[in-house]
Amino acid sequence: MILATSAFRRHYFISVTVIIVGLVISLIVSFYLAALERERSAELEKDRAFMAPTHLFRKVFELSKQSPQDTVDRINEAESRFVLRLLKWDSPEIRSLSTDEQEALRSDQSQTEVMLKMTEPRPPPKPSVLGFLMGGPPPPPPGHRGEHLLSLGDQGVVAVGIRPMQRKPPTNPIPLTLACLFLGVVITTGIAIFLMFSNYKKRAATAEAVLKELKSGNLSARLPVYKMDELSKLVTSFNHMADEIENLVHRVKANEARRLQVLQQLAHDLRTPIASMRTFLESLKEDRARMSEEQIQRALDLSFAESQYFERLVEDLLTLASLGEPQQSEPVERIQWRSLVSSVVEKVQGRSSHLEVVFSIDQEAERSNREGRRKLLERMLRNGLENAVSFARSKVTLEMQTRAGEQIITITDDGPGLDEAALKEFGLLRKTRRVESSERLRVSSGIGSVIMREIVQIHEGQVSIRNLQEGSKILGAELTIRLPLRS
Numbered sequence: 001m002i003l004a005t006s007a008f009r010r011h012y013f014i015s016v017t018v019i020i021v022g023l024v025i026s027l028i029v030s031f032y033l034a035a036l037e038r039e040r041s042a043e044l045e046k047d048r049a050f051m052a053p054t055h056l057f058r059k060v061f062e063l064s065k066q067s068p069q070d071t072v073d074r075i076n077e078a079e080s081r082f083v084l085r086l087l088k089w090d091s092p093e094i095r096s097l098s099t100d101e102q103e104a105l106r107s108d109q110s111q112t113e114v115m116l117k118m119t120e121p122r123p124p125p126k127p128s129v130l131g132f133l134m135g136g137p138p139p140p141p142p143g144h145r146g147e148h149l150l151s152l153g154d155q156g157v158v159a160v161g162i163r164p165m166q167r168k169p170p171t172n173p174i175p176l177t178l179a180c181l182f183l184g185v186v187i188t189t190g191i192a193i194f195l196m197f198s199n200y201k202k203r204a205a206t207a208e209a210v211l212k213e214l215k216s217g218n219l220s221a222r223l224p225v226y227k228m229d230e231l232s233k234l235v236t237s238f239n240h241m242a243d244e245i246e247n248l249v250h251r252v253k254a255n256e257a258r259r260l261q262v263l264q265q266l267a268h269d270l271r272t273p274i275a276s277m278r279t280f281l282e283s284l285k286e287d288r289a290r291m292s293e294e295q296i297q298r299a300l301d302l303s304f305a306e307s308q309y310f311e312r313l314v315e316d317l318l319t320l321a322s323l324g325e326p327q328q329s330e331p332v333e334r335i336q337w338r339s340l341v342s343s344v345v346e347k348v349q350g351r352s353s354h355l356e357v358v359f360s361i362d363q364e365a366e367r368s369n370r371e372g373r374r375k376l377l378e379r380m381l382r383n384g385l386e387n388a389v390s391f392a393r394s395k396v397t398l399e400m401q402t403r404a405g406e407q408i409i410t411i412t413d414d415g416p417g418l419d420e421a422a423l424k425e426f427g428l429l430r431k432t433r434r435v436e437s438s439e440r441l442r443v444s445s446g447i448g449s450v451i452m453r454e455i456v457q458i459h460e461g462q463v464s465i466r467n468l469q470e471g472s473k474i475l476g477a478e479l480t481i482r483l484p485l486r487s
Helices: 002-051 053-066 068-076 099-106 129-134 173-216 230-287 293-322 337-351 363-367 374-391 420-424 447-458
Strands: 082-087 148-151 157-162 356-361 395-403 406-413 462-470 473-484
Touching: 230 293, 293 447, 337 356, 337 363, 337 374, 337 395, 363 395, 374 395, 374 406, 374 447, 374 473, 420 462, 447 462, 447 473
Parallel strands: 356 395
Antiparallel strands: 082 157, 148 157, 395 406, 406 473, 462 473
């Protein structure tokens, strides 16, 4: 919500900036037009002063008294901004006047003004947008009633008519400025709002489509990231969340599949030991009197070994099933390796007093405090040591050292080693194997190696196992665990 508000605020600032730019342009245009109007108004005042009827008639009258013919020539060369026409006495315009009007024109009155009834009316000026904004055409000069006529004696009559002004009168720039500002605000605001909300609408439609895909089960659907802004940060966070959900769902499905496989293996693994224990107990019940002490002891040892197998199997299956559960995640903490390994060695040594368990750690490894999950690492070391103890004849060695940015844990035993099938299947979920060592009965489920590999992978490490050989003779097995030192 905060990111969306920030994105809206950013678009709002962009819109305001566009509006301000439009207002500045409008002000510049309006003041430029006002300057033009002031310049034109100055010229207009000059034209009006020159073309005032009284002033113009006085000039023509004075000229006609001096030289009528020169006046006629001047009239024919008159400028186009006003009308000077020489009307002969027999022209249609003069004949259209009344007798009294004609007599008035023939009199010696120099500034007689009469209405000239023109046969063709003068067309009005063409309208324009600028003229509409500036307030329309200018008003006629004071006292103007039509065509002004001036008698020139025998030469005829001079008709003087001021043309409609082409220049507009000076106007107030404030209305034009306000109009430009208003139009700029409306247009730029409309464009900004349209672009902003059309973009939001498009993204909302895309988000709705992606949510429908996720709801239908397509966990790989993601929102597209167009550019890096506040909304894109929100989209990136949503995609990261979708990635976590997808990974979590895949892990849950994998855990369910593994749990089903574990249950199937559990049912398969329990058949043989249960049948064996049942056979041993039936033999003790029915044939105890005929059995020797050695046979009775062996039957009891087998039953005890099977019960130990049950115990390890149930514990390993529960541990394996809980490794992938998110709610079972143990908090990460700094690991003191010496104290951790010492406690594990002490527990294993207590159950295997007939064996020697040797533990060594170099100084650099002792000083390293790698982060990890203590209970899982303890279970990893215990499984490795118990596996070595179960095969060892007399000695098990655990060595810890730091090399090339890795914590290397090596567990060796002097047992018979492993066959090729066991080496290839180490750490893989497979059918249960029952292995008997040469000295004593040992039953193994093989799930311990799977648990070790899972724990090592959780800590981004690697695990491997091999046989120690001298020529063709197998001296024992070596388990190597590599954990990166980075926390």
